[in-house]
Amino acid sequence: xxxxxxxxxIIREFLESRLEVAPERVLPEAKLDDLDVDSLRLAxxxxxxxxxxxxxxxxxLKSPRTVGELVVLMDRLRSEQG
Amino acid sequence: MTRRRVAVTGLGLVSPYGGDPGDFFDRxxxxxxxxxxxxxxxxxxxxxxxxxxxxxxxxxAVLGRALAGTLDRFAQLGLAAAFAAWDxxxxxxxxxxxxxxxxxxxxxxxxxxxxxxxxxxxxxxxRGRERxxxxxxxxxxxxxxxxxxxxxxGLGGVSMTHTVACASSAIAIGEAFRRVxxxxxxxxxxxxxxxxxxxxxxxxxxxxxxxxxxxxxxAPQCCRPFSVDRSGLVLGEGGAALVLEDWNHxxxxxxxxxxxxxGYGTSCDHSHLVRPDAAGQAxxxxxxxxDAGLAPGxxxxxxxxxxxxxxxxxxxxxxxxxxxGDRAARLPVSATKSLHGHQLGAAGAVEAIVTVLALCEQALxxxxxxxxxxxxxxxxxxxxxxxxxxxxxxxxSNSFAFGGSNxxxxxxxxx
Numbered sequence: 001x002x003x004x005x006x007x008x009x010i011i012r013e014f015l016e017s018r019l020e021v022a023p024e025r026v027l028p029e030a031k032l033d034d035l036d037v038d039s040l041r042l043a044x045x046x047x048x049x050x051x052x053x054x055x056x057x058x059x060x061l062k063s064p065r066t067v068g069e070l071v072v073l074m075d076r077l078r079s080e081q082g
Numbered sequence: 083m084t085r086r087r088v089a090v091t092g093l094g095l096v097s098p099y100g101g102d103p104g105d106f107f108d109r110x111x112x113x114x115x116x117x118x119x120x121x122x123x124x125x126x127x128x129x130x131x132x133x134x135x136x137x138x139x140x141x142x143a144v145l146g147r148a149l150a151g152t153l154d155r156f157a158q159l160g161l162a163a164a165f166a167a168w169d170x171x172x173x174x175x176x177x178x179x180x181x182x183x184x185x186x187x188x189x190x191x192x193x194x195x196x197x198x199x200x201x202x203x204x205x206x207x208x209r210g211r212e213r214x215x216x217x218x219x220x221x222x223x224x225x226x227x228x229x230x231x232x233x234x235x236g237l238g239g240v241s242m243t244h245t246v247a248c249a250s251s252a253i254a255i256g257e258a259f260r261r262v263x264x265x266x267x268x269x270x271x272x273x274x275x276x277x278x279x280x281x282x283x284x285x286x287x288x289x290x291x292x293x294x295x296x297x298x299x300x301a302p303q304c305c306r307p308f309s310v311d312r313s314g315l316v317l318g319e320g321g322a323a324l325v326l327e328d329w330n331h332x333x334x335x336x337x338x339x340x341x342x343x344x345g346y347g348t349s350c351d352h353s354h355l356v357r358p359d360a361a362g363q364a365x366x367x368x369x370x371x372x373d374a375g376l377a378p379g380x381x382x383x384x385x386x387x388x389x390x391x392x393x394x395x396x397x398x399x400x401x402x403x404x405x406x407g408d409r410a411a412r413l414p415v416s417a418t419k420s421l422h423g424h425q426l427g428a429a430g431a432v433e434a435i436v437t438v439l440a441l442c443e444q445a446l447x448x449x450x451x452x453x454x455x456x457x458x459x460x461x462x463x464x465x466x467x468x469x470x471x472x473x474x475x476x477x478x479s480n481s482f483a484f485g486g487s488n489x490x491x492x493x494x495x496x497x
Contacts, residue, residue, distance in 0.1 A: 040217070
């Protein structure tokens, strides 16, 4: 069985493949703005999680500001809905 | 109102031959066809038709992966062409510290982000998916090309898309020309781009029975404007851009001037959606001449719309005969779509570049594969082989669209 990928790795892979952001810059304390993750890119990342884990993200989720906040949010949703 | 002179200071292309306008023009002079046979893996029935692809174009390489990933193919082609024209004009891409708040963009596309929406339909209806990527809407915007050009080059003035079928980019260039001539904008980026390899679009063109037929061997020679055995046009993708600039602005900064844009004429046939009308086209030709302050005897070349459809070609020649009178028989005319195909919304810009380069190089590219002239297309001086060493003072580029919308652009050689 394929190992379940952790949320930080998914975010790192996404940012590397789409935005050419080096994985070592994607640290929990890194601000999403500093990684060129705007609202559109954030929507794309969330869509990636929805697709991978068949999640449904509520439209009025509070937008995370850092990679760490995004990881916590995704982990929580995966645990609730997974 | 004081009319400013308008210089063409930048030319940019994404073409099947590559991105170098000089090389592009040389290949047309050499009669080198870019038309190839396309076979896709589409289901339920692959596309199989003559087509023109910009196979050597890598959006990731030219634009960077992050930017390219947010653009549909037509916008990638457009932004790359605009960048090339901008670089050619000698402007820095970075706008920081520069005032470009009145500089603008006028872009043409017939299909816009059709490919993006088509992918969405396939995902939903063919692959059974229930939701689409949030990028889908952004990719599908028909004004994505002009918006990205404005953003990337920091242009704060007008930013518009003109969708007028096959005259889209000719009209965009004409509207840009008017804004520079009036003094509203000192610099405008204009042109067009299209990517017509969408499955439904290609199938729709097939159904209209206006596409040239030909197999893998025949494809390069299958588009034969004005020929008695012509069978239609060849769809192609591409992007083309011109930088139009206030003449004094260009001279003051020491810019290289490729040519002068001197006139723009438009008209509507107002008679039929797809059956062209010579009287309507002749009105656009006369309007362009009048706008340019030129007489028929001043024009030394016309780049024809010349799609090679049975119905369209004789009507265009009839319009030229009507507008040019006695001059028509000595008027050099060629249809370069026989070589580079029909880029739909980008065609007017591609052919405007051909026209400017003809004046620059004092050379005329031919209508290829015209061995047997249709008598109904006689009455002008068809350019059958490249002519070099010409004396070309001024030239026109014709774009006549479905819908009966006609646009004619006039350029003058720089002395």
